[in-house]
Amino acid sequence: MSTAFRSVALLAAAVSLWILFPAAAPAARDVAGELRKERGRLLEMKEREEKTVLELTEALRKEKRSKGRVGELQDRLKRQRNLLLRIDRKVSALNERLEGAENAVRELEAAHGQARTDLQRAEVVAFAGQRAGAGDPRYPPAGERERHFMRLYLAADAEGVVRITRARERKEEELSGLERQVAVTERKRTQEKKVGDTLLSRQEEERRRLADIEREKKRKEKELKSLRAKIARMESVVSRVERQVKERERRARKGAGGGSAAREPAEAPRRFASLSGGLSAPLAGKIVTPFGRQHDTTFDVTIENRGVEIEAPSGSSVKSVGQGEVAFAGAVSGFGNVLIVQHGGGLFSVYGRLETFLVKQGEAIKKGTVVGRLPGSPSGKSVLYLELRTGGTAIDPTSAIPLDR
Amino acid sequence: MSERPSLWWIDWRLSRGPLLRETIGRLLFFCLLGFALLSLLLSGGVGRFLADRYAITAVLRAEVPSAEAEGLARKVAALPPVRSAAYRDPEAAWKEFLRAYPGLDPLRGAGGNPLPGYIEIRIRPDRLTGADVGLVTSALRSVSLVEQVLAGEEWLPRLLRTGRLASWVCRGIFAAFLAGFFLVSRLQERARAIALAGDFAFLAERGVPGGRLAFFRAAGAAVSGFLLAAAGTAAGGGALFLSLRAFPFLESVIGPTSDLVLPRTVAAAVLFSLGAALLSGAASLLGWRAARSGRK
Numbered sequence: 001m002s003t004a005f006r007s008v009a010l011l012a013a014a015v016s017l018w019i020l021f022p023a024a025a026p027a028a029r030d031v032a033g034e035l036r037k038e039r040g041r042l043l044e045m046k047e048r049e050e051k052t053v054l055e056l057t058e059a060l061r062k063e064k065r066s067k068g069r070v071g072e073l074q075d076r077l078k079r080q081r082n083l084l085l086r087i088d089r090k091v092s093a094l095n096e097r098l099e100g101a102e103n104a105v106r107e108l109e110a111a112h113g114q115a116r117t118d119l120q121r122a123e124v125v126a127f128a129g130q131r132a133g134a135g136d137p138r139y140p141p142a143g144e145r146e147r148h149f150m151r152l153y154l155a156a157d158a159e160g161v162v163r164i165t166r167a168r169e170r171k172e173e174e175l176s177g178l179e180r181q182v183a184v185t186e187r188k189r190t191q192e193k194k195v196g197d198t199l200l201s202r203q204e205e206e207r208r209r210l211a212d213i214e215r216e217k218k219r220k221e222k223e224l225k226s227l228r229a230k231i232a233r234m235e236s237v238v239s240r241v242e243r244q245v246k247e248r249e250r251r252a253r254k255g256a257g258g259g260s261a262a263r264e265p266a267e268a269p270r271r272f273a274s275l276s277g278g279l280s281a282p283l284a285g286k287i288v289t290p291f292g293r294q295h296d297t298t299f300d301v302t303i304e305n306r307g308v309e310i311e312a313p314s315g316s317s318v319k320s321v322g323q324g325e326v327a328f329a330g331a332v333s334g335f336g337n338v339l340i341v342q343h344g345g346g347l348f349s350v351y352g353r354l355e356t357f358l359v360k361q362g363e364a365i366k367k368g369t370v371v372g373r374l375p376g377s378p379s380g381k382s383v384l385y386l387e388l389r390t391g392g393t394a395i396d397p398t399s400a401i402p403l404d405r
Numbered sequence: 406m407s408e409r410p411s412l413w414w415i416d417w418r419l420s421r422g423p424l425l426r427e428t429i430g431r432l433l434f435f436c437l438l439g440f441a442l443l444s445l446l447l448s449g450g451v452g453r454f455l456a457d458r459y460a461i462t463a464v465l466r467a468e469v470p471s472a473e474a475e476g477l478a479r480k481v482a483a484l485p486p487v488r489s490a491a492y493r494d495p496e497a498a499w500k501e502f503l504r505a506y507p508g509l510d511p512l513r514g515a516g517g518n519p520l521p522g523y524i525e526i527r528i529r530p531d532r533l534t535g536a537d538v539g540l541v542t543s544a545l546r547s548v549s550l551v552e553q554v555l556a557g558e559e560w561l562p563r564l565l566r567t568g569r570l571a572s573w574v575c576r577g578i579f580a581a582f583l584a585g586f587f588l589v590s591r592l593q594e595r596a597r598a599i600a601l602a603g604d605f606a607f608l609a610e611r612g613v614p615g616g617r618l619a620f621f622r623a624a625g626a627a628v629s630g631f632l633l634a635a636a637g638t639a640a641g642g643g644a645l646f647l648s649l650r651a652f653p654f655l656e657s658v659i660g661p662t663s664d665l666v667l668p669r670t671v672a673a674a675v676l677f678s679l680g681a682a683l684l685s686g687a688a689s690l691l692g693w694r695a696a697r698s699g700r701k
Binding site: 122125129138140142145146148149153155156 | 458459460461462464498501502505506508509519520521523525553555557560564
């Protein structure tokens with residue numbers, strides 16, 4: 001999209017050039033006035049368009065960021081839900097173990113009570129048996145043996161009670177440990193649920209924000225479309241004025257009896273090649289935006305490029321493609337610092353996106369003269385906009401200058 | 406005519422009726438004494454009774470297999486003082502225990518049998534002494550299969566002391582009966598000598614010395630005493646035999662019937678008969694002297 005605006009800006013620059021060098025101005029002051037007026041309006045519209053583009057770009061960036069955040073939140077939410085599911089499963093398993101442990105403790109308590117009761121009853125039986133003289137009283141060894149066995153019996157019973165008591169204590173410890181685990185897990189679950197709720201609310205908020213951005217983007221796109229239409233109309237006006245200027249020049253040249261008429265566009269490259277010393281590349285680089293109709297995937301529109309964009313290392317020196325005179329050096333909206341060199345015979349070369357100018361307006365320059373430098377950038381690469389115009393028409397620079405594609 | 410009359414059985418010829426009564430009485434008395442003598446001989450006083458009431462219990466460890474326990478019982482039974490050694494497995498021990506404490510059966514529930522097996526060792530009646538019991542218990546305590554030895558150390562000395570005392574009492578009673586027999590016999594002999602004093606004086610006037618008369622009287626009394634004692638002992642033995650057969654529980658107190666025909670028993674009976682003969686002869690002489698001196 002920006003290429004289309006650059007074309008418009010180039011046109012504006014050309015008009016400005018014509019204004020700066022009014023060779024036949026006395027004959028068409030009304031046209032010049034109209035041209036200035038239209039130029040002013042065009043610049044204003046371009047500024048608005050540039051602003052809208054910036055806003056739209058910002059909206060797109062916001063949309064991208066917001067979508068990223070939504071995606072990230074969705075991922076986090078998914079992870080959070082998985083975590084909650086895992087915690088739920090763990091809580092469920094812990095509850096099952098807890099229930100089992102509680103049952104075991106209850107059973108052990110019952111067994112403990114029964115064992116204690118049995119032991120007490122056995123002690124009573126033993127006492128009563130001893131009092132009554134258990135066994136055959138006429139056979140003392142039997143009594144002695146049975147007393148010994150009674151001691152073994154009571155010891156075994158007491159040991160059983162102790163064993164059950166220890167088992168119950170162990171189970172109770174296990175139970176309390178499980179209860180602590182359940183409590184900790186429940187707390188964790190609550191915390192994670194809170195986190196999940198927070199994420200959900202943030203996601204909702206982000207979705208609302210995204211919807212706002214979408215609405216803003218649509219509004220900006222609509223606005224941009226409207227502006228483009230206006231600019232197109234303005235361009236047609238400027239073209240008409242340009243044609244009038246060219247007609248006036250032709251008539252002026254005819255009246256002067258010298259000079260040849262404007263050549264056909266097909267001859268334009270030959271005209272550039274016929275310049276004294278020929279033409280050379282402004283810098284060593286690679287064309288990243290070719291000339292002509294191109295499809296912009298960002299905004300899904302077809303645009304008309306009036307020049308080419310050459311990618312080169314940041315800070316590279318930009319040289320004049322041919323001999324001529326600096327017709328314009330100044331800032332143009334959408335192109336940054338623009339330098340226009342008039343090569344004579346209606347031939348112009350336009351250099352955009354410069355950082356600095358190394359020549360002044362009106363200064364005569366030769367082919368290869370360093371006219372400016374490209375700006376620096378974090379990526380180490382910068383882009384030079386180069387446009388060649390003849391007879392008010394932009395031609396493909398690669399047809400006149402050997403450039404790397 | 407120089408023929409001298411025989412003085413053998415002079416009393417029988419001069420006083421047949423009273424002597425017959427005395428003889429019957431003595432025979433009955435010797436029957437009783439013979440019964441008592443054989444009972445004492447077989448029982449060893451109260452030794453057999455006590456031996457039957459005493460046993461050493463060797464409580465085995467819980468994990469001892471039955472085969473090993475039975476092997477140990479056989480080895481213990483081979484010890485000289487031991488009469489028998491019987492192994493009782495844990496199941497039998499548990500049943501005996503529950504018979505002694507019937508209230509425990511439902512209390513144990515699923516707890517199982519906590520008792521180990523044991524070996525019950527009985528001592529021979531004639532070896533029931535502290536030394537022999539100590540010998541057996543020390544031998545048992547050295548066996549690793551044995552958890553504990555229950556030998557009644559608390560009450561065994563008292564039991565043995567009581568047994569010795571009871572045995573002496575039994576022997577004393579027997580001796581008292583013998584002494585009573587001697588005294589009664591002496592009195593009877595004296596009374597008969599007094600009753601036959603006229604006859605003896607007649608014989609003395611006819612040249613029969615008093616000493617010879619006394620000797621033959623005493624010899625007759627000894628022979629009759631021996632025969633009566635032997636017969637009475639035999640009859641007592643028969644009565645004892647019949648009693649033991651009729652009442653088997655007496656075997657645990659007195660002893661088995663087979664012991665009646667042991668040589669030592671027969672020898673003791675012969676000695677008893679000889680003793681009775683001596684006592685009878687002595688009683689006759691003393692009775693003669695008492696009658697002649699006018700003493701009682």
